[in-house]
Amino acid sequence: MEQDILLEINQLHKNYDDRTVLNGVNLKVHKGEVVVILGPSGCGKSTLLRCINGLEPIQSGDISLDGQSISAAGTDWHLVRQKIGMVFQSYDLFPHMTILENILLGPLKVQKRSQEEATRQAEALLERIGLLDRKDAFPRQLSGGQKQRVAIVRALCMNPEVMLFDEVTAALDPEMVREVLDVMLGLAKQGMTMVIVTHEMGFAKAVADKVVFIDEGKIVEESDAELFFTDPKTDRAKQFLNIFNFNEEKG
Ligand SMILES: Nc1ncnc2c1ncn2[C@@H]1O[C@H](COP(=O)(O)OP(=O)(O)OP(=O)(O)O)[C@@H](O)[C@H]1O
Numbered sequence: 001m002e003q004d005i006l007l008e009i010n011q012l013h014k015n016y017d018d019r020t021v022l023n024g025v026n027l028k029v030h031k032g033e034v035v036v037i038l039g040p041s042g043c044g045k046s047t048l049l050r051c052i053n054g055l056e057p058i059q060s061g062d063i064s065l066d067g068q069s070i071s072a073a074g075t076d077w078h079l080v081r082q083k084i085g086m087v088f089q090s091y092d093l094f095p096h097m098t099i100l101e102n103i104l105l106g107p108l109k110v111q112k113r114s115q116e117e118a119t120r121q122a123e124a125l126l127e128r129i130g131l132l133d134r135k136d137a138f139p140r141q142l143s144g145g146q147k148q149r150v151a152i153v154r155a156l157c158m159n160p161e162v163m164l165f166d167e168v169t170a171a172l173d174p175e176m177v178r179e180v181l182d183v184m185l186g187l188a189k190q191g192m193t194m195v196i197v198t199h200e201m202g203f204a205k206a207v208a209d210k211v212v213f214i215d216e217g218k219i220v221e222e223s224d225a226e227l228f229f230t231d232p233k234t235d236r237a238k239q240f241l242n243i244f245n246f247n248e249e250k251g
Contacts, residue, residue, distance in 0.1 A: 004030045004031045004032075005028050005029070005030055005031075005067075006029055006031045006033075006065065006066060006161060006162055006193050007027075007028070007029040007052065007063070007064070007065055007162055007193075007195070008027070008029075008062075008063070008064045009025055009026060009027040009028075009052070009061065009062070009063050010026055010061055010062045010063075010064075011024050011025075011026060011060065011061040011062070012025040012026075012048070012051060012058060012060075012061035012062075012063065013058065013059045013060045014047055014048075014056060014058050014059060014217075015059050020217055021047050021217050022044045022047055022048060022051065022058075022217045023216070023218050024061075024218060025044075025048060025214075025217070025218065025219055026219065027222075029162065029193060029195060031193055032191045032193055033193055033194075033210060034192075034193075034194045034196065034207050034208055034209045034210070035194070035195045035196070035208065035209065035210045035211075035212055036196045036197075036198060036204045036207065036208035036210070036211050036212070036225065037049075037195065037196065037197045037211075037212050038198075038211060038212070038213050038237075038240065039213055039214035039215055039240070040215065040240060043214045043215050043217065044216075044217045045166075045197040046166050046167070046197060048214070049086065049164045049166050049195065051063065051071075052084065052164060052195070053081065053084050053086050053164060054070065054071075054075065054077045054080060054081065058071055065080065065083060065084070065161070065162070066083075066161070078110070082106075082110065082111060082158050082159075082160070083160055083161045083162070084160055084161070084162055084163075084164060085155030085156060085158060085160035085162070085163040086155065086163070086164040086165075086166070087148070087151050087152050087155055087163070087164070087165050087166070087168050088151075088166050088167075088168070089166060089167045089168060089170045089171050090171060091139075091144075091148050091150065091151035092151070093139040093147055093150060093151060093154070094139070095138065095139055095140060096138075097138070098136050098138055099126070099131070099134055099135050099137055099138075099139070099142070099150050100119070100122060100123075100126075100135040100136065102139070102150065102154055103122040103125070103126070103150065103153055103154045103157050104118055104119065104122055104157070105154075106157065106158050107121070107122070107157050111158065118157070121157055122135075122153070122157050123135065125153040125156055125157055126153060128186075129149045129150075129153060129183050131146060131149060131150065131153075143176060144171065144172045144173060144176050145173075145176025145177070145179045145180055146179075148168055148169070148172060148176075148180045149179065149180060151168075152168075152180070152183055152184070152187075156187075161193065162192075162193040162194065162195065163187065163192055163193070163194045163195075164194075164195050164196075165184065165194065165195070165196045165198070166197050167197055167198060167199065168180060168184075168198075169181060169198070170199065177200065181200065181207075184196070184203075184207060185203075185206060185207055188207050196208070199244070201229075201241070201244045204225075204229075205225060205229045208225035208228075209224070209225055210222065210223070210224060210225060211223060211224075211225050211228035211229075213232075213236070213237045213240065215236045220234050220237070221234045221236075221237050229241070
């Protein structure tokens, strides 16, 4: 095993009924690396994230975190999910709990940490995203962008080793997209290992170390982000970037 590989996926196959959605995916994510997954609608991006987080059973292949298989029978998902933070398009905050209570749920109930220590961390994280003064508000009192930032903090408060982001700005009004992406850019700068599915090409270029381009359930191109956006190798990736009207001049 290479020293600094955090997440490794080998020959992952995933079917829904008799339909193959991931057809032999291999991927290595190094500690501190930001990997952006791109590809046409329906190519399997969300499914890949959901498999990594154990939300979908897989047909074959192996996924390991820190050199330990997390796809084998008997995996302790309770433990693994504490190491893998995931943020979805829908923030899924509990409506009857305050922002602070939402964030503290996992640290207190799952990780059994002390109220004082977990609250200190939650408040520090809320301060960082500019929402400490809203800690006693309820989710309905926050904007979509604020709720999504809280959802990110909720995942971070578990001290995960890697964060997975699945189209986290897709449901937001345009003026709220930036504030969420800025939080993610900040995390990247601090060295958080992240796997990001997004359709925000400007953001992808700004945040990614590596781009993985998936088409029809297979990785068809994997390259340094700078190279991918300036000189995509495959026609499929070129077509994809054209659809987004994205190239060096316009992007
Ligand atoms: N629970 C499910 N049952 C059956 N088929 C599914 C299920 N979830 C996804 N699929 C199918 O698997 C394929 C891959 O879906 P997935 O959501 O991973 O794609 P995606 O690349 O994330 O797409 P998008 O960019 O549109 O979100 C799609 O054809 C989708 O219809």
